Amino acid sequence: MQPIMTVREIEDFLDREFPQIHADGRVLSITELRPGGLTMRFDPQQRHLRPGATISGPSMVMVADVAAYAALLAHLGPVALAVTTSLNVNFLRKPEMQPIVCDCRILKLGKRLAVIDAILRQDGLQDAVAQATVTYSIPPVGR
Numbered sequence: 748m749q750p751i752m753t754v755r756e757i758e759d760f761l762d763r764e765f766p767q768i769h770a771d772g773r774v775l776s777i778t779e780l781r782p783g784g785l786t787m788r789f790d791p792q793q794r795h796l797r798p799g800a801t802i803s804g805p806s807m808v809m810v811a812d813v814a815a816y817a818a819l820l821a822h823l824g825p826v827a828l829a830v831t832t833s834l835n836v837n838f839l840r841k842p843e844m845q846p847i848v849c850d851c852r853i854l855k856l857g858k859r860l861a862v863i864d865a866i867l868r869q870d871g872l873q874d875a876v877a878q879a880t881v882t883y884s885i886p887p888v889g890r
């Protein structure tokens with residue numbers, strides 16, 4: 748499946764419809780858009796840490812959800828009312844205070860539901876720090 752939006756169109760849509768994503772500064776950027784998926788980079792700040800100098804679980808969940816939503820938008824179009832109905836995350840390794848890349852792959856893109864696999868890795872490393880499966884409800888056409 749081919750993307751129908753460009754990186755610029757996706758980022759403009761997110762900036763317009765969800766400005767709160769970057770309320771405390773821009774930390775997310777799309778680095779690759781490809782058929783069936785995309786990659787997003789997360790540059791964590793001090794506010795994303797938990798005790799022990801590790802990136803917090805809520806921060807990684809945010810990255811997985813925003814990246815998966817961006818992958819959905821890229822292949823579905825600008826549908827603001829597509830909403831997360833399920834997000835299951837497995838935290839696999841302690842993430843250090845360095846960038847995370849989130850590789851998303853669309854597993855299913857139906858008329859009413861989309862399922863996306865998100866793998867989070869520390870920038871430049873092979874082993875995943877987390878894996879998430881995200882399901883979105885897609886509104887009927889015309890809504």
